[in-house]
Every structure is written in structure tokens, then in C-alpha cells.
Amino acid sequence: MKNREAGMAVFWILLGTTIAVWSSTFPFGNLEDPGPGYFPAAMGIIIAVIGILLLVQSRKTENANGGAPLTPRASRGPAVRRVVLYLAAMTACTVFLEILGFALAMFLMILFMMRTIAPQRWRTAVFYSLVSALGSLFLFKILLKTQLPSGFLRF
Amino acid sequence: MDSLQLMLDGFRLVSAPVNLLCCFIGVVIGTLIGVLPGIGPVATMAILLPFTFSLTPVAAIIMLAGIYYGAQYGGSTTSILVNIPGEVGSIITCLDGYQMGRQGRAGSALGISAIGSFVGGTLGVIGLAVLCPPLAQVALNFGPPELFALILFGLMMVSSLGGDSLPKALLMTAVGLFVSLIGKETFTGFNRFTFNSITLSDGLGLVPVSMGMFGISEILSNVEMAAKQKVIKTDIKSLFAWREWIACRWAVLRGTVVGFFIGILPGAGAVMTTFFAYWLEKRVSKHPEKFGTGVIEGVASPETANNSATAGSMIPLLALGVPATPTMAMLMGALIIQGVQPGPLFITQYPDLFWGVIASMYLGNVMLLILNLPLIGIWVRILKIPYALLFPLITLFCIVGVYSLNSNVYEIVIMIIFGLFGYILRKFKYPLTTFLLGMVLGPMMETSFRQSLGIGRGNLAIFFQRRFSGVLLCLVGIVLLVSLVLSLRRQKRKFVEELT
Numbered sequence: 001m002k003n004r005e006a007g008m009a010v011f012w013i014l015l016g017t018t019i020a021v022w023s024s025t026f027p028f029g030n031l032e033d034p035g036p037g038y039f040p041a042a043m044g045i046i047i048a049v050i051g052i053l054l055l056v057q058s059r060k061t062e063n064a065n066g067g068a069p070l071t072p073r074a075s076r077g078p079a080v081r082r083v084v085l086y087l088a089a090m091t092a093c094t095v096f097l098e099i100l101g102f103a104l105a106m107f108l109m110i111l112f113m114m115r116t117i118a119p120q121r122w123r124t125a126v127f128y129s130l131v132s133a134l135g136s137l138f139l140f141k142i143l144l145k146t147q148l149p150s151g152f153l154r155f
Numbered sequence: 156m157d158s159l160q161l162m163l164d165g166f167r168l169v170s171a172p173v174n175l176l177c178c179f180i181g182v183v184i185g186t187l188i189g190v191l192p193g194i195g196p197v198a199t200m201a202i203l204l205p206f207t208f209s210l211t212p213v214a215a216i217i218m219l220a221g222i223y224y225g226a227q228y229g230g231s232t233t234s235i236l237v238n239i240p241g242e243v244g245s246i247i248t249c250l251d252g253y254q255m256g257r258q259g260r261a262g263s264a265l266g267i268s269a270i271g272s273f274v275g276g277t278l279g280v281i282g283l284a285v286l287c288p289p290l291a292q293v294a295l296n297f298g299p300p301e302l303f304a305l306i307l308f309g310l311m312m313v314s315s316l317g318g319d320s321l322p323k324a325l326l327m328t329a330v331g332l333f334v335s336l337i338g339k340e341t342f343t344g345f346n347r348f349t350f351n352s353i354t355l356s357d358g359l360g361l362v363p364v365s366m367g368m369f370g371i372s373e374i375l376s377n378v379e380m381a382a383k384q385k386v387i388k389t390d391i392k393s394l395f396a397w398r399e400w401i402a403c404r405w406a407v408l409r410g411t412v413v414g415f416f417i418g419i420l421p422g423a424g425a426v427m428t429t430f431f432a433y434w435l436e437k438r439v440s441k442h443p444e445k446f447g448t449g450v451i452e453g454v455a456s457p458e459t460a461n462n463s464a465t466a467g468s469m470i471p472l473l474a475l476g477v478p479a480t481p482t483m484a485m486l487m488g489a490l491i492i493q494g495v496q497p498g499p500l501f502i503t504q505y506p507d508l509f510w511g512v513i514a515s516m517y518l519g520n521v522m523l524l525i526l527n528l529p530l531i532g533i534w535v536r537i538l539k540i541p542y543a544l545l546f547p548l549i550t551l552f553c554i555v556g557v558y559s560l561n562s563n564v565y566e567i568v569i570m571i572i573f574g575l576f577g578y579i580l581r582k583f584k585y586p587l588t589t590f591l592l593g594m595v596l597g598p599m600m601e602t603s604f605r606q607s608l609g610i611g612r613g614n615l616a617i618f619f620q621r622r623f624s625g626v627l628l629c630l631v632g633i634v635l636l637v638s639l640v641l642s643l644r645r646q647k648r649k650f651v652e653e654l655t
Binding site: 004005008012015019022023026027030031032033034035036038039040043044046047050051053054057060079080082083086087090091093094095097098102106109110113114117118120128129132136140144146147148149 | 326333
């Protein structure tokens, strides 16, 4: 689909329909004593209806600008790469957080971010990651007694 | 007399070392994030929310409120020195503030914005203390139908004023309401949309969702842009330009009044408040043509208004239990997490908390004045910290904040998912603020709706049989109709422009 706004509108229609259909499987009750399905069903219908409205609007825009895609300029090439790398770093950190422990996971995540997303020299990146990981460990785990995973290193 | 006594009690409460420290930390962090473009008070409050759980409700709210009004102080610094608003409430300050900076009068602009913020903030708090209790007294007569109508009115106002596109704003409100419904339902304990997950049956927490939607998505947008800012070299020593300050005393007073009363309106927010204050100043000025070229009134009035509005926007939350802005929605979430329900009974049930927060705002404004005038040099230096060093640290804070809630990594996953979701929505210009309001008000709205139908024995006319709710629902209809007409006109104009 050329027009991304239209794609987004279709997403809302599908989401709204799914919510409405799913809600219809919940107890509905009656108007005097509404059940748990009432309110979410209404939300689903509202989302789907507004989605249809947005789809109609996006078709008009598409016709006006000759079907040119509304792709934001920045969302290409290196910019997309930085976003994907950032999300990958966070996801990997989450997956390995309890195995590696807080300090090591944070050290690796920050090091990765500083080498790939906003490239810094190795020395700067290692120093900054180390200080951030150990500093936050001291602040949160030792000073504020926050529950943070210790991992196989047990600290 | 009673109020005076309660206010004195409030000051006594705030003078406890822990509360004073929390107020100080709040205003310092607020100024800091106000100075730094790319991170706003909503994201900061979301990030710091888990760290307030171990505090008393008074200390927690004092700190979070400090972040809110502190950010309004700090936001002007970047507008004046970098031409990038640190805060949405300082967008208009760029017009004359940056020009003043380029003319070597940055000190004067920073000085008047600090003084104006102090005057606006302090007088606004007086207005809050005077107006809030009687309004809460009136609201004590509200039942579920009135509450439902009030929430609907608030959501509709925020949606109609909150963005360029009314359908998008309404859609985000509905999505926020839907997200709040995920999990165990309060009436019967029925699990909704949980996929049999234990994490989801507790509902989607405000902290992971708001941190994702506001914190992570903001980082993603900044990481994508890889923006760098240049600080202009200008004179910031001559802060005390007394003659200029005296000349714009009326601008400061006008900004205070405009900011306070527009701040009360649900959805008006800092942008509309400051734009209106600027517009008014231009209208009454003897030299309107000079606005935009470095006129000090163009800095004084909006900077005063955005601080006065912080006090005004607290009135709907504290007196009626309906947040007028996303920041207030965060504050409401924090209160609920602390076991305190804002609303008409708030002032009578928690007088210490109410008057403590008011007293803390007086003290906070004094602290901010002291912090902002002599320490401007430090804030300027902080401005030079590259974002490359900031975003990994903010990410770390987000992860610690979410994990420390329940030691549950799945909540970090929820944060990442909502971060990506928020980032995509930002790209398509969907207003995230209405989502947050919907999410915070969702459970209350559903409860009041179902209770109202119970009271009315299934008759929907119950909402119109009560005078207040009837009037509010009529207003909802009018607001919706007017916004729809305006939105259609805007669309039509855009369509014609694109064709030609």
C-alpha cells in the first residue's frame, strides 16, 4: 500500500474489530447490570469506526498528492539502523538481564550502544559503560536497596 | 482563618528535612530536564515514579510536582540560547528569546523568564489555594453519572484541543481506554484480553506503559534524528536588567492571569496557554510589529503564563479528580499508586497532603528562583552534554525503574513494545497525551458508567436526568460538533492546498 496513513488506518480497523469480537465472548449482562464485555466492546467499535474515518481521509490525501507515499524522510538508511540497533540492544539486555546480572548486562548494553548507535572511541565507550554500570549498581542496589538481578556473577 | 491555619500546617509539614529534600530534588531534576531538549516532564515522572514508592505520599507528590513546575522554569533556557524549546511550554519563547540572545541580551531574557516564572508560579499557587477547596465542596454532591460526564467532558476537551487531527486524538483516547481495561476486571474478577498471562492479569501498569510511550519512544525519535545543538555565545552576565523588568510588569501580571485560568481548562496545556499569552501581549502592545525581533514582553508573558498554568492545571485534578493534562495524569497515577484517590474528598480526607503540596510549591518557586538566576551558567554547560552520553543512561534508568516494580522482566518487554508503539505513533503524528489520559481515567470511567446504569435501572436517560451531568454531556456534544467542523475545514483547506 502506497499510503502509509491508510495502512495505519487498516491496522486500527483490524484492532477495533478484534477487540469488539473478542469482547463479545465475555459476559455481557444487561443495561441494568452491564457485564465485563460492555465497555471494551464499545471501545472496539469506536476504534474501528474512527479507523474507517481515517482510511477515508487518507484516500482523499492519496488522491490529492497522486498517491505519493507519506514516508517520513528520516526513516531510511542509517536512521532506521540506529533505531533497530537500539531496540535490539534493549531486547537482548532484557533477555539476558537475569542470567548476566544487572551490572554486566548494563555494561554490555551501554557499551554496545556507544559503539554502534552513537559511535565513540573504544576507550571512552568502555570507561563510560563501566562507570555507568558500577555507579548505578552502587546507587540502586547498595544505597537504595532496589531489587536487581545478581546473575551468575552474584553481584 | 481555617485555610490559613491549614496552610501553616502545610508549611510545617514541608519543613521536615525529607520533604524539603524531595522538593529540592524535584525542582532540580525538573529544571535539568527542562533545560535538556528531548526529555519532557511526563517521561521523567514516568521514569522516577518507581523510585517514589518507598517515600511517603506527601514526599512523593512534592517531588513529582517539583519536576513539573521546575521543567517550566528550565525550558526557557534552551529556547533563548539554542532556539530549541526544552519544553513545549517554551516554544513561543524561541521567537523573541532567541532574538534577544542573538542581540547579546540573553541575560536579560533569562532573568525576566526566571522572575516571571516566579511571580506566575507564586500567584498561581495562591489562586489554587483559594479556588480548590470551594470547588471540591461543590463536587462533593457528584454521583457516578456526574463523574462519568465529567470524565467524558475532560477527555473530549483534551482530544479536541490536543492535536492537529480530531479523529486521531479521539482514536488515541479510545486506545488508552482499551489498554486500561486489560487485566482482571474490578466488579467480577473476570480476566479480559490476558492470554492467560499472570503479568497481564494484573493489568498493564502505568509505569511500564508510560515509560515506553513517553521515555523510550522519545529516545527512539532522538536516536533516529541524531540531532546536535549549538549554543550561541552571548552575554548571560547581565541578568538583573531592572529597568526592563519594571517595564514589563504588566506583561507578567497579564501572563499570570491568562496562564492560571486557561491552565484550569482540560486539554488547554502549556502550548495553548503560552500562545494565548503571547497573542494577548501582542494585541495590547503599542509596538506589535516588533514582536518576534527580540521584545522582552514576548518572553515575559508566556514564561509567566506557563508557570501560572501549572498551578491552574492542578485544580481539576485535586478538586474533581480529573486530570487536565498528561503531566497531571501522571501525578494522578502516582497518587493512586500511593493509595490516595484524588477527587472531591481529597482535601477533606488528606488535608495534610493538599496543603503540604501547596506549601511545597511556594517553597519550590523560591528554590527555583535561587537556582535559576545564579546557576544559569551551569545549566548552559549541561546543555553541552552530548545526547550520545545521555540516552544510554536514560535507558538504564528506565530498565531499573520498571524492573524494580515487581522484579518482572516481562514488564520491561511491555515497556519496549509500548516504546516502539509510541515511536510509530509519533511518526504518524498521533497525540500520545490523549492515550495517557484515557489509560489513567479508563477504570474510573468504566466503573462510573456501570454504576450509573445500575442507579438508573438500565435507563441511559439517567445521564440527562441529573442537571450537572446533563449540561456536561450537552457541552461534550457541542465541543465534538465544533471540533469536527473545524477539523473538516482544516482538512478541506489542506486538500485544496495540496491540489494547487
